[in-house]
Amino acid sequence: MKMKRCSYDIVIIGSGAGGGTVAQELSSLCRDGARIAVLEKGPKLRDEEFTGREVEMATALYEDGGGFLTAEQTMTLAFGSAYGGSTVVYTGTSLLPPQRVLERWNVPGLSFADVEQRARKYVAENNVHLLEESLLNENNQLFVSGCRQLGYRVEQFPVNLKGCRGSSLCNLGCPNQAKQGTNRVQLPRAEQNGVEVVTRCEVQRIEAKKVFARVSDKAEGTKGEPSSWEAGDYEIDAKVVVVCAGAVNSSALLLRSGFGRSLPRLGRGFTCHPAFIMVAEHDRPITNAVGHPKSFYLDQFAESDHFLLETCMYFPFTTAKAMTGFGEEHSRFMRAFPRLQMILVLACDEVHDHNRVTIDGNGRPVVHYRFTPEVIHGLVQGAITSAKISFAAGAIRAHVPVSHSPTIERADAQRLDQIAQNPDFKPGKLSIASAHLQGGCAMGSDPADSVTDSLGRVHGVPWLYVADSSLFPNSLEINPYLTIMALADRVAETVREDMRSLL
Amino acid sequence: MEQSRSVLAPVRDVFRAVVVTVVPEAKQLDESGWLALEALVEDALAIRPPALRRQLQLFLRAIEWLPVVRYGRTFTALRDEQRGLILRHLQDHPVERIRCGFWGLRTLALLGYYGRPEAAYAIGYCPEARGWEAVQG
DSSP, X not given: OOXXXXXXXXXXXXXXXXXXXXXXXXXXXXXXXXXXXXXXXXXXXXXXXXXXXXXXXXXXXXXXXXXXXXXXXXXXXXXXXXXXXXXXXXXXXXXXOOHHHHHHHOOTTOOHHHHHHHHHHHHHHTTOBOOOGGGOOHHHHHHHHHHHHTTOOOEEOOBOBSSOOOOOOGGGOOTTSOBOOTTTTHHHHHHHTTOXXXXXXXXXXXXXXXXXXXXXXXXXXXXXXXXXXXXXXXXXXXXXXXXXXXXXXXXXXXXXXXXXXXXXXXXXXXXXXXXEEEXXXXXXXXXXXXXXXXXXXXXXXXXXXXXXXXXXXXXXXXXXHHSOOOSHHHHHHHHTGGGEEEXXXXXXXXXXXXXXXXXOTTSXXXXXXXXXXXXXXXXXXXXXXXXXXXXXXXOSEEEOTTSSSOEEEGGGTTXXXXXXXXXXXXTTTSOOXXXXXXXXXXXXXXXXXXXXXXXXXXXXXXTEEEOSGGGOSSOXXXXXHHHHHHHHXXXXXXXXXXXXHHO | OHHHHOXXXXXXXXXXXXXXXXXXXXXXXXXXXXXXXXXXXXHHHHTSOHHHHHHHHHHHHHXXXXXXXXXXXXXXXXXXXXXXXXXXXXXXXXXXXXXXXXHHHHHHHHHHHHTSHHHHXXXXXXXXXXXXXXXXX
16 A cells, blocks of 8 residues: 655644644644644544443543453553544543652652643643532432541542433443543644544554554444544654654654654553452442532542552442452442442552563553552552441442452441451452552653653654653653643643744 | 454354343343344454454463363353353452453454443433433323
């Protein structure tokens, strides 16, 4: 097949929180004649294609259907692959970056005040607010009640919703277009201003001011609009390239393009908040599968015990997979679905030398991840704390996956402290998943220990930028989207300033 | 031709025996229910590397023959509680790779069963795009 050729001033790779933001912020350049393209690997779904059906939507919107396996096969990673990237499938939780974390990152040239100010811009732009009390379901209220009875400092999530009807289907793409992801806000604005968004376009490698990509046809029976480009291989000239493909794919793309030779930290420093779902059963039906699923969190143990708790509500297969075991004991919890309370336990992981992104012989990403003692401690303590919260809220039994006997009856709740002494934490037995993928192209000042400078410029490559969560030099310890947007905003501003010399 | 592309076809009996051990309610499935379950699993496997699909077949064959050493019978010929013991042994196996293999197989069984809309409704999960409006009538 003949290679097709085209030319742009700026090519942005990826359309999620990073790429969507960069596209919007640079789109005014189109008025002055600049040609800008966003290349997105996934499809753009029509509004009516968001059906809320679990397997169907996961297949359409996530890489590997949401089950991207690590090399060790002990954890799955969930990240979006669609117009809007992971902002299509997150719950819209929008937290400002924590000052303590940014100060600990200690990136020369990156100040907390600057990142926070930019994050606030997107708070306003994305309609971030606290949901009113009448829209909070019992799954969330029970978490608050349990936390308060135990004296914990529970907080409400600000969320980026507009016209939320409470379908509880956020993680399968909002069927009511209420979530203000880049697919609803930044990308449409960028397109109005003249940016071209090309879906089903997978970038294979980058060379000196050139991007090589393959556009695929829409396969029969799959969701989404066809690409605006004809299927085939493309060689795209670009004066500026901004890589925003997410922590896994940005690192992998730069590695298969050969940048790892001069940047030894490329792909390293991967963190992801490994997580599992805690399930507890009440003796009466509760509102759980209606209303926003993730309205509250508890972060007071992040520093001392390395875990966060968040309310959550998942779908039947995801819930079944999340619990350990099988057979009648497992089925009993599943049959109690309308009575289930769910809490997500997230470990606050730190950069570890083993945990990194590499590529296989075909250039595909491979994520290596081992659970450190701190992560194991965080997950075990988080599970026990979650069970205590559920019991304090009135649950009659809880599923504690790190226990040798996972079902804990309310009358046996005192066993929880024994579990902490002797947990059953076997990688490969527990269902651990992650959706907060970070690092791989860390910011810093020295090419020996970082990949970009504090403004996202790849060391030694003046036309190449990174603008997504791969920039994080260590875990953010909270939901990352607003911080990604704030960093992407900095990168876009830098590109504008650098343009005169680059164009 | 269709048969040769199927991962499950050569190991269908043992796969179904694993599924009913993982989800006892699967015993109630009729043939169309099984076909729907297996179609979801085949779709999920289709996007995985060929090596992983071969490993799954190998793992299922090992599960079929492993019990002969202990019980003198294949997995498909065992009683329910004996099948449960075999799978529990794999789930808690000291070798991480074997635990991961069982986790993957268990995940496929759960995907096939609970990924069907009928199973979701049967456990009382009825998602509604209209959200609160649907609940409040």
